[in-house]
Amino acid sequence: MSSVCVHGLGYIGLPTAAMLADAGHDVTGYDVNAELLDRLAAGDVPVDEPGLDTFIERALDGSLSVSSEAVAADYHLICVPTPLDGGRADLSYVEAAAETVAGVLREDDTVVLESTVPPGTTTEVVGPILEDSGLAVGAFSLAYSPETMLPGNVVAELRGNDRAVGGVDERAVERTTELYGSFVEGELRTTTDPTLCEFVKLIQNTYRDVNIALANEVAMVAADYGLDSREAIALANHHPRVDLHQPGPGVGGHCIPIDPLFLGQHSERLDLIERARAINDGMADYVTDLVAAGVGSLAGSTVAVLGVAYKGNVADARESPGLRLAEVLQTRARAATAPGVDDGTDEPSVDVRLTDPHVTDQRFALSPLDDALAGADAVVIATDHDEYAALDPTDVASRLAGDVVVDTKGLLDAAEWEAAGLRVVEL
Numbered sequence: 001m002s003s004v005c006v007h008g009l010g011y012i013g014l015p016t017a018a019m020l021a022d023a024g025h026d027v028t029g030y031d032v033n034a035e036l037l038d039r040l041a042a043g044d045v046p047v048d049e050p051g052l053d054t055f056i057e058r059a060l061d062g063s064l065s066v067s068s069e070a071v072a073a074d075y076h077l078i079c080v081p082t083p084l085d086g087g088r089a090d091l092s093y094v095e096a097a098a099e100t101v102a103g104v105l106r107e108d109d110t111v112v113l114e115s116t117v118p119p120g121t122t123t124e125v126v127g128p129i130l131e132d133s134g135l136a137v138g139a140f141s142l143a144y145s146p147e148t149m150l151p152g153n154v155v156a157e158l159r160g161n162d163r164a165v166g167g168v169d170e171r172a173v174e175r176t177t178e179l180y181g182s183f184v185e186g187e188l189r190t191t192t193d194p195t196l197c198e199f200v201k202l203i204q205n206t207y208r209d210v211n212i213a214l215a216n217e218v219a220m221v222a223a224d225y226g227l228d229s230r231e232a233i234a235l236a237n238h239h240p241r242v243d244l245h246q247p248g249p250g251v252g253g254h255c256i257p258i259d260p261l262f263l264g265q266h267s268e269r270l271d272l273i274e275r276a277r278a279i280n281d282g283m284a285d286y287v288t289d290l291v292a293a294g295v296g297s298l299a300g301s302t303v304a305v306l307g308v309a310y311k312g313n314v315a316d317a318r319e320s321p322g323l324r325l326a327e328v329l330q331t332r333a334r335a336a337t338a339p340g341v342d343d344g345t346d347e348p349s350v351d352v353r354l355t356d357p358h359v360t361d362q363r364f365a366l367s368p369l370d371d372a373l374a375g376a377d378a379v380v381i382a383t384d385h386d387e388y389a390a391l392d393p394t395d396v397a398s399r400l401a402g403d404v405v406v407d408t409k410g411l412l413d414a415a416e417w418e419a420a421g422l423r424v425v426e427l
């Protein structure tokens with residue numbers, strides 16, 4: 001078994017560190033966030049996924065320790081953020097982590113980048129920084145191995161998914177597959193080209209984003225023909241070579257709305273990919289049209305937006321379609337109140353109430369569900385949480401002032417909700 005230092009204990013790094021500890025390695029989790037380290041050291045695990053919290057707690061009771069200092073180790077895994085900044089990947093966290101690794105790097109150690117990055121980052125950015133240690137690439141091993149686990153099913157996918165490993169040479173491939181082979185039950189797919197692995201990770205998420213954009217456009221076109229888009233997509237998908245995704249209020253999360261644009265870091269050829277981004281982001285406008293058509297006039301109305309998490313049964317609100325919808329509702333209502341006139345106030349002319357049973361982030365002014373519904377003119381289901389699928393339409397109807405329900409996730413039984421006196425509009 002080996003010593004491992006995991007750099008960055010977020011959505012990816014923390015479960016990975018726990019998985020490695022579970023496989024018997026001696027793991028140190030290093031993070032720059034002192035508050036997070038204090039919480040973890042106290043056994044307080046900030047994840048909202050059934051089973052994942054106890055899995056991590058068990059590791060923290062065992063061979064996973066957390067530290068505010070990076071330590072020398074046989075393996076360094078870099079799992080730090082790579083946000084999008086002005087359309088470009090911000091690699092400053094990756095660079096900082098590589099500098100930290102360089103400070104403790106020894107001959108024969110292995111460094112693996114897991115963060116999602118533009119193609120070329122491992123060899124062009126991380127390698128040269130690591131060489132500031134005085135060791136040349138080859139004296140230590142360097143590899144890229146993208147993380148593909150699905151939030152909501154982390155432990156099973158971390159273990160079960162096939163995993164790509166791109167080492168800079170055969171030795172790096174061998175060392176890296178030794179580590180992942182200790183817990184991955186899927187296939188390890190190897191190459192001596194890390195750039196290929198970086199590219200593959202990006203096109204996997206791009207495939208999904210473009211496919212969802214197609215589903216969203218299909219939904220808007222289906223509505224023009226008076227057809228139920230989900231019924232049409234389900235029927236279409238019976239064909240053995242058709243696999244349309246589902247429409248929705250937009251694409252959220254830390255990966256799918258961002259990663260496709262990383263492909264543009266060193267290429268000018270993005271066209272369909274950028275168009276798909278625009279279609280998915282534009283769904284907030286389309287859903288706003290549906291709400292406006294239902295309530296008659298947005299200005300002065302009250303809209304309850306159910307769901308701020310980027311998808312069902314998770315607590316993550318990064319790139320949240322629900323929040324984007326709230327912004328568009330307010331912008332559009334203000335424009336409708338006084339077209340072209342700035343009245344000098346920031347008061348929105350539509351009362352948008354946000355609610356979510358999973359999200360605890362205090363930055364969003366969230367209301368309890370009952371408060372959000374009380375006297376609302378319209379309800380928008382923006383996230384497919386199980387709690388919303390279980391709502392009682394008669395109870396909801398009794399709390400509302402209006403009767404408009406826009407179901408962007410195809411979550412509700414429309415006939416049942418209409419029988420309760422509500423008008424249901426579906427995507």
Ligand SMILES: NC(=O)c1ccc[n+]([C@@H]2O[C@H](COP(=O)([O-])OP(=O)(O)OC[C@H]3O[C@@H](n4cnc5c(N)ncnc54)[C@H](O)[C@@H]3O)[C@@H](O)[C@H]2O)c1
Pocket residue numbers: 007008009010011012013030031032033036079080081082093096097100114115116117147148149150151254255
């Ligand atoms: N969340 C996902 O579902 C997912 C899936 C696959 C890939 N990824 C990729 O993995 C990477 C990490 O994503 P995440 O969602 O875990 O991010 P995150 O924001 O949840 O966690 C990143 C952690 O890194 C820490 N950090 C920042 N700079 C650091 C440094 N220099 N040294 C040590 N720690 C540092 C932060 O404090 C934070 O705790 C990103 O590139 C992301 O695109 C994410």
Ligand SMILES: CC(=O)N[C@@H]1[C@@H](OP(=O)(O)OP(=O)(O)OC[C@H]2O[C@@H](n3ccc(=O)[nH]c3=O)[C@H](O)[C@@H]2O)O[C@H](CO)[C@@H](O)[C@@H]1O
Pocket residue numbers: 116147148149150151204205208212245246247248249250251252253254255256310311312321
């Ligand atoms: C290729 C792939 O599978 N990658 C996964 C993805 O994880 P994710 O959780 O971000 O992905 P999704 O579940 O697709 O959700 C994204 C958004 O799209 C909306 N959506 C979804 C399906 C649909 O038919 N119609 C929609 O509208 C949904 O509501 C949500 O807002 O990226 C991670 C990080 O790279 C990967 O690790 C993980 O493997």
